[in-house]
Amino acid sequence: MKNNRRFISRLDLIILFAAIALSVMLGLVFSGVFSEKETVSAVIYHGGSVYRRINLTGHKDDRIKIEGHEVLLEIKNHRIAFADTLCPDRICERTGFIGTPGQTAVCAPNRVAVIVISDKHNPDKDGEVDVIAT
C-alpha cells in the first residue's frame, strides 16, 4: 500500500512536470505566433536595378562587395550598412546599420542603394523603388 501511494505521488510529479513542460512549449508556440514573425530582407540596388536581395532574418554576419566598385556592405546582427566605401562624401557610411523595413541607405556617387523590406511590406508594389531608380 505504501509503495502504491509512493508510485502515485511520483506519477503526479511526472504529470505535473509534463504539464509545466507542455505549457512552456505552448507558450513558446503562441508567443511565436503572436509576435507576427516577418522576414526582413535588404534589397541592394545598383544603377537602378536590383543587384542582390539578402534575407536579413537569420542571416549570419557577412560582408558583401559590389563588383566593379569600392563598395563594401556589412551584415551584422540582421542589419546592413555601408562598411567601407570609396566615395567623396561618405554619407552612406554615416547612415550606419539599417534593419527596419522602410529604412534606406544610399551611396549616390557609386549609385548603390540599400532598402530594407519585409514580406509584409513590399516597396516594389508601393512604388518606393522609383525614388532611387533615377
Ligand SMILES: [Zn+2]
Ligand atoms: Zn558613399
